[in-house]
Amino acid sequence: MRYRFNFETFKTFARVWRGQMGIVAALFVTCAALTLLLPHFIGVANLTNVVRQVSINGILAVGVTLVLLTGGVDLSLGSVVALAGVTAAHLAHPGDYPAAVPVLAGVAAGAACGAVNGLLVALCRVPPFIATLGMMTAARGLALALSGGRPVSNMSEGLTALAGDVGFVPAPAMILAAVAALAWWSLRNLRQGRYIYAVGGNEQAARAAGIPVRGVKALAYTMCGALAGLAGVVLAARITTGQPNAGAGYELDAIAAAVIGGTSLAGGVGSVGGTILGVLLLGVIGNGLDLLNVSSYYQQIVKGVIIVGAVWFDRRKRV
């Protein structure tokens, strides 16, 4: 049994590697080019920076991958990040509660938003684009109302430690690694994980096969919301405040990372491993452009071209 598990794991790695050749090559070429231009790019200090900086987008991207796999989309991520951050910051003043309370409250706030999205999509049959667009506006409003439009500061060190380093490894990167490993394992080994692929691949067939389609969708949105809540708490720890305006546009970065990593917007196709590669590619490019001191105008152009280029390359390869 144990041997079989290891063998399966190996086969999966091989399959992920084969499916992701394009993006692995892109990542390798980008890193090699940056190393030639800037020797300190490949230094431990800078690589630590990169993994710290990609963590928040990484957690969001893993979450949105679950939703994209069901054939849905979640546009509310950025607003939920702000709401969770404000919620956590409110409960994280020094001497208030142990750090676990604000962390759990932030995750719970995110999960609640996700659950509402899931109910709207699965039970009320509101198109995901519209349901989560509504949540995007509502969660932002709630974050503003909760904070009175002002940043919530005075955060305990227990919570800011979430953005610190454990030895040489940034804590946010460890959180991302744990989230990614858990999501990867669940999608492969849990029944609900396989159902997510089935629902996104062919909803009618899944229903005919007796898969509880509504429950699976609600679960995916709730998990995605909970991860957005977690990302919001990590972001608040990183900037030592709960910012009601934080996270604007984060959903697009997360979706871009997932799609670059081979996740299909039509559902049913994609993997956590690919998403993490997409997150790393976007992160390395952002870091490299800053190190090279490329003008802010051109940075936006480069990012746009890379997002479209990576997906185009990927599709061309598959057809």
Add this chain to the structure above:
Amino acid sequence: MRTALSLALALVCGCGRNQSADDRGKSPVVGVSLLNMANEFIVTVHDAMSERAAETGVRLIVNDAQRSPERQVQQVENFIARRVDAIILNPCEMEASSPAVRKAVAAGIPVINVNSETAAAPAAFVGSRDEESAELAMEHIARRLEGSGGVLMMEGYMGQAAQLKRSAGARAVLAKYPGLKLLAAQSAEWDRAKAVTLMENWLQSYGSACRAVFAQNDEMAMGAMLAIERAGRKGDIMVVGVDAIRDALKAVRDGRMEATVFQDGRAQGRGAIEAALRLIRGETCEPQTIIPFKLVTRDNAEAFQ
């Protein structure tokens, strides 16, 4: 609720076309369209306006344009339709908000621009000269570094009036000090989280040469400060911001941030109401009331609370 009530009142009062407030013997009504009520600074301007309006018996109708110039133009159209006595505009955008000013002027309603300008000329402008904030900040850096050393500049959202003017002000001062070297200037889009990331990356490239960071607002200054502290470089790189938000004032008092620049939102808000009253009464009004910025360092931070 109060807004709804004043809206209803304004509708009732606004029925008497072409009558000035004095003819009706009622308190004057002023329509206010604000850039964004989710912005701490704009909230300060708004609170000062409501306070001064209550003192002088002016009724305010306050609308939030939520950063949309198009919504702002609609709001001003509604004010014109209601025949308000004056309009206070906190423009979203220099060009795109200009039609609002032109329409009100054509309808014979005096317009007061507060905080930022439009291309179209209003009856009065009450605000500050944005270049001055960056000049004060950069002059302070030059003084503290005794005119030599590497400087980094974090810019606001590219293309916005505040970013363009603060960059111009900072570069004008840098030109006076050949020993001050601008190592890099990049946008962190006014955002604290983006500023942390940018500063982490800058520390990789310019960590040894950099002596000071000028951030065009305090949110970004707070982000730069956090990244510098986490890298253990607090002693050797100073951070200067603009806006004097609460977090920044505390950081300056605690010696974590070198300085910030205070923009007097209260004086702007009260000044706008004063200008509106003068114009409604037909008195002369200065076409430009410039409220000066003030440098805030550890020595005087207590005074700004």
